[in-house]
Amino acid sequence: MKPPPEPAPLESGGPGPSDSRILHVDMDAFYASVAVRDAPELRGRPVIVGGGNRGVVLSATYEARAFGVRSAMPMARARGLCPTAVVVPADHGRYREVSRAIMDVFRDVTPLVAPISLDEAFLDVGGGRRLFGTPVDIARAIRGRIATEQGLTCSVGVAPSMFVAKIASARCKPDGLLVVPPDEVLAFLHPLPTAALWGVGPRTEQALTRLGIRTIGDIARTPADTLRRALGAGAGGHLHALAHGRDGRRVEPDGVDVSVGAEETFSADLADPERLARELLRLSGRVAARLRARGQAARKISIKVRHADFSTVTRARTLAEPTDVTWVIYRTAGELFDELRATSRPLVRLLGVRAARLSAAGRTSHQLAFDERPSGWAEVDRATDGARRRFGEESVRPASLLPDRPRRPAPPREWGPGRV
DNA sequence: AATAGCAGTAGGCCCTGG
DNA sequence: TCATCCAGGGCCTACTGC
Numbered sequence: 284m285k286p287p288p289e290p291a292p293l294e295s296g297g298p299g300p301s302d303s304r305i306l307h308v309d310m311d312a313f314y315a316s317v318a319v320r321d322a323p324e325l326r327g328r329p330v331i332v333g334g335g336n337r338g339v340v341l342s343a344t345y346e347a348r349a350f351g352v353r354s355a356m357p358m359a360r361a362r363g364l365c366p367t368a369v370v371v372p373a374d375h376g377r378y379r380e381v382s383r384a385i386m387d388v389f390r391d392v393t394p395l396v397a398p399i400s401l402d403e404a405f406l407d408v409g410g411g412r413r414l415f416g417t418p419v420d421i422a423r424a425i426r427g428r429i430a431t432e433q434g435l436t437c438s439v440g441v442a443p444s445m446f447v448a449k450i451a452s453a454r455c456k457p458d459g460l461l462v463v464p465p466d467e468v469l470a471f472l473h474p475l476p477t478a479a480l481w482g483v484g485p486r487t488e489q490a491l492t493r494l495g496i497r498t499i500g501d502i503a504r505t506p507a508d509t510l511r512r513a514l515g516a517g518a519g520g521h522l523h524a525l526a527h528g529r530d531g532r533r534v535e536p537d538g539v540d541v542s543v544g545a546e547e548t549f550s551a552d553l554a555d556p557e558r559l560a561r562e563l564l565r566l567s568g569r570v571a572a573r574l575r576a577r578g579q580a581a582r583k584i585s586i587k588v589r590h591a592d593f594s595t596v597t598r599a600r601t602l603a604e605p606t607d608v609t610w611v612i613y614r615t616a617g618e619l620f621d622e623l624r625a626t627s628r629p630l631v632r633l634l635g636v637r638a639a640r641l642s643a644a645g646r647t648s649h650q651l652a653f654d655e656r657p658s659g660w661a662e663v664d665r666a667t668d669g670a671r672r673r674f675g676e677e678s679v680r681p682a683s684l685l686p687d688r689p690r691r692p693a694p695p696r697e698w699g700p701g702r703v
Numbered sequence: 704a705a706t707a708g709c710a711g712t713a714g715g716c717c718c719t720g721g
Numbered sequence: 722t723c724a725t726c727c728a729g730g731g732c733c734t735a736c737t738g739c
Contacts, residue, residue, distance in 0.1 A: 335707080338706090339706065356705090356706085357705045358706095359704075399738090399739075400738090483737085484738075485736090486735080486736060515713070516713090516714090518712095540711095542710070542711085544710080583731090599733075601730090601732090633708095635708085637709095637710095
């Protein structure tokens with residue numbers, strides 16, 4: 284999800300809407316519910332979506348949750364808790380389809396839809412009274428449509444602000460509807476544990492516990508300065524405001540992404556420099572293709588390396604000019620990787636490539652440096668994109684990525700497996 | 704005993720250029 | 722010329738959440 288944007292400046296009249304007109308709609312056990320819907324023989328059984336020998340649980344039916352299975356839990360542990368569970372691999376294409384249909388339902392009642400993920404969104408339905416009825420009417424209608432059109436259940440929180448609506452939907456799961464009127468917000472919030480607040484994860488919860496703060500009410504009774512000292516100026520002030528029910532954020536239709544990346548955990552830890560270089564090339568190709576698909580170019584390239592002991596480092600470099608070219612990204616990532624491993628080379632568990640500082644790709648006038656020849660790499664990418672459109676994603680890839688030929692990864696003379 | 708693949712922000716540190 | 726301060730950018734880690 285996207286972290287909360289900065290609270291908008293308050294308009295005269297106080298913090299946010301004075302009526303409960305914000306909806307948070309959250310699908311119940313989304314991936315698992317889609318899997319069961321599409322394979323009815325699974326109904327009633329514990330089902331876990333996830334997999335891979337080193338994967339985590341992406342979603343689990345309530346039957347599986349009864350055994351203690353939770354999302355983000357390592358699969359090995361989940362299987363231990365619930366050996367009878369049916370394990371189903373994820374099908375992201377399918378989830379995207381269903382997601383689009385659901386979001387369309389939301390947009391039928393208001394243009395103010397802020398998707399948080401495939402299965403969850405905020406809606407501001409304050410403007411729809413005349414056409415669609417009260418926020419509660421609208422919430423019921425949405426739940427009905429999703430049930431009949433998709434055969435799926437969702438839970439809806441209705442409140443005067445986004446974060447209260449979010450907590451409300453979580454408290455009425457599954458298949459629930461919970462309305463928090465403005466004058467009941469504080470009574471609703473204060474008994475809840477601090478972790479119920481958006482932005483309080485395990486670390487922050489620990490820090491608060493050390494101060495003897497356990498509930499949202501405790502936060503509200505703590506001086507803002509104490510919180511700021513313990514959690515930092517930003518987070519401290521933010522939590523203090525939330526605990527008093529103040530949340531100036533509005534529901535804004537999606538903003539643009541500020542970065543795109545690709546990363547992968549390998550089925551076994553890697554040491555082989557050639558293999559690592561090939562993986563870097565593959566990830567670079569994926570990032571570049573996604574940039575081109577959005578018509579964007581990036582000025583900052585970063586890599587992420589997770590070692591066998593789970594320690595993680597990132598390295599980044601800003602380019603002289605934006606790029607969407609596979610080879611430029613690969614070369615940069617390779618240099619960063621080289622520098623990182625100049626001194627020591629622990630086994631690699633995960634590798635990632637990310638592109639940031641995005642701009643519209645445009646046909647920027649490109650000044651060739653003295654020692655630079657027109658490389659033709661952009662043309663290679665264009666041809667690749669075209670072939671993939673016609674013949675499918677798997678139709679084109681660099682020779683070094685062909686399964687039969689674990690050779691050296693393509694061109695960069697300056698950087699290649701020979702030097703790793 | 705095991706820990707995905709994304710994405711985002713905050714805060715600390717260092718360097719650079721007035 | 723040197724010391725000092727400050728602002729801004731870049732980099733990195735830590736944390737959060739779906």
